[in-house]
Amino acid sequence: MSPSFARTFGMRTILVLVFAFLYIPIAVLVALSFNEGGLPTAWSGFSLKWYATLASNSAILSAALNTLIVALVSTAIATLLGTLLAIGIEMRRQYGKGLEALIFAPMIIPDIVLAIALLSFFSMLNLTMGLHTIILAHVVFNLAFVCSVVRARLKSFDWSIVEASADLGASALTTFRRVTLPVIAPAVIAGALLAFTLSVDEFIIAFFTAGAGRASTTLPMQIYAMIRFGITPEINALATIVMAVSITALTLSQRLNRGIIGQ
């Protein structure tokens, strides 16, 4: 056995073990969601019945609708604000470290801290909490992520073409629409997809800013409540759907971003 063979063998073993560690827990979950009997202990045949049960669970359906509303609205606002912020920053020749830290902060502040901060803030203002407060909160971190994705794209942007467009008599708005936007569009969409997924998956901040009552329960809050109760085949099915949605959206986002790097 040559040393290089031993080395290759060792490397392959590591890869197999790591990928097994990463994927077995998820695979078990997905497999159980299709298990007819619903028991985690025995496989009793393929079935979609747990997915059908989900479709008739009104608590889950209303939570899913709430999540969709929060994710769509917060993504729309964050995409607009985050993109403008990115353009504004990259236009400048220099900016302070304080600005950089302010934009970076929402990405690194522990969720629990932002969650209690917003809870204290909203209750101090005597604001009735609900979906609207979750949206206000989600825009905070979503806009930071959109901004960082768009900024990455603008790093290689040739600002002289903006100047050229202005010199040729185009208004600022026309220049934006015809010159800047087409260049950054893939990054804006990638950022929006990222924001959408983050919002769909976000639990802690939503949990603290949703207020009392079930009316503003989001999907992750519903999942958390169900998980605490125990393992059910229904959660397995719900988890499988949620995973499929986030992975699809983020794969798409990644693709768009890779297109950017490839150019």
Place this chain on the structure above:
Amino acid sequence: MRSVAPPSRSSLLMAPALAWLAALMVVPCALVLALAFFRRGIYGGIEYTFTLENFGLVFDPLYVGIFLNSARIAGTATLIAVVIGYAAAYAISAAPRRWQPMFLFFAVLPFWSNYLIRTYAWIVLLNREGLITQLLRWFGYTGEPPSMLYTEGAVIAGLVYNYLPFVILACYAPLSRLNPELAEASRDLGASAATTFRRIILPLTAPGIAAGAVFVFVLSIGNFVTPALLGGGRFQMIGNLVYDQFLTANDWPFGAALAMALIAIMLLVLMAQALAANRASGRTTQAGGDTDG
């Protein structure tokens, strides 16, 4: 070349987002900081008299114990995640070039699914009738099912599982940029594989390890979902303590003081990393400055 845009236009573009961050992040965080200096009211409200009691209480042996416990759990998870993540990144960087992006993609993919669901997957695995018990039975084990869920080990496993993809990414970056000629030269000069790894590869990839480690530690120490779900509430960490003060014990000022202590720990860790990175960059430019040449 970047054109000099009128600063007014740039400010105008940035204003809405910065206003949003100021109103819904800076002000609320400042409010929490202020809350920490007030007293808890008799009926759970807030009494607006200045006090340092809450910070004093943070240093109560009971709570110091929880801080230390959190640091130990987060530290263990970090160590394990770094060892596994570095090995994985090393194996990926040793694979044929054209396969590497695909391996990386699949290493990060689980990271993109819901955190709660990834944690729940471990409940499914570790519960008394879960896959592991089934496997043991299959191998002929007949005794009581082992209790794996609601242990410290389960919390650590959950943290490692959730944050491993980031360590792989962070370690892969410097490993893939490593010039293979350096390792070859070291071996030609008579160094063993182990010495080459310890003296050449490890120091040059240390920034990746540090970035990955800081990430796992910071996210783990403030975590409250994993201890709540996999520790069954029996293993309190700082995150759970903050949660309790706000949602059950109703002592917001003390909860605020705990949150500030958490932020302070995070900032210390980040500063230590930045300092170490600064110092190391001086050395690595000497040792590996020509790697790209």
